[in-house]
Amino acid sequence: MSLPPTIVRSALKHLRSTDPVMKQVIKQVGPFKLTLQPGRFQVLVRSIVSQQISTSAARSIRQRLEDLVAPGKITPETIKQLSNEQLRSVGLSNQKANYISDLGQRTQSGELRLNQIGRLSDERVIEQLTQVKGIGRWTAQMFLMFCLGRPDVLPYDDLGIRSAIRNLYELDELPDKETCHEIAEPWRPYATVACWYCWRSLELQKNGKP
Numbered sequence: 096m097s098l099p100p101t102i103v104r105s106a107l108k109h110l111r112s113t114d115p116v117m118k119q120v121i122k123q124v125g126p127f128k129l130t131l132q133p134g135r136f137q138v139l140v141r142s143i144v145s146q147q148i149s150t151s152a153a154r155s156i157r158q159r160l161e162d163l164v165a166p167g168k169i170t171p172e173t174i175k176q177l178s179n180e181q182l183r184s185v186g187l188s189n190q191k192a193n194y195i196s197d198l199g200q201r202t203q204s205g206e207l208r209l210n211q212i213g214r215l216s217d218e219r220v221i222e223q224l225t226q227v228k229g230i231g232r233w234t235a236q237m238f239l240m241f242c243l244g245r246p247d248v249l250p251y252d253d254l255g256i257r258s259a260i261r262n263l264y265e266l267d268e269l270p271d272k273e274t275c276h277e278i279a280e281p282w283r284p285y286a287t288v289a290c291w292y293c294w295r296s297l298e299l300q301k302n303g304k305p
Contacts, residue, residue: 103127107127117292135242249275249279
């Protein structure tokens, strides 16, 4: 599942016409293939688990957490049944165990209504999510992009986005927030699509392609 085809077509047409740099990146990268992630609660748990550790370590911890709640799945209910010690037994730090417990408690109590959060504006979603311990603006923006499929999100704090902008627009250093917004202005209202192409441009560079 990805963004609606009509939005993708409009986004590509817009980006090609408003930004010659992005036009070239789209040509080099090819079709837009952002895949939306199902399971809103699970996505947030994975985000917390993955903070500041390697991809392989995060994958191992997630698997142990899934095994711990089996035959059930990772839900607010199954998380609430686990003690801090049980959460730590899968490899979570004490801090992350508290974060995940807080997420489960807020979701189960209805304080955080993930089943209805898609009705809110981008900023309201960010406001709701960042009330949870361990969820900052960047994590909330990733949720908007990869879970809710919002088309106009600019995670200006993301190192990959800043690096791509520096490379593509030939800047001397990593751009600050103001510079990112200035360069991204022609992308609106399809910043999410442009950011996906920015990330892919880094992969091209890593593989030795111009």
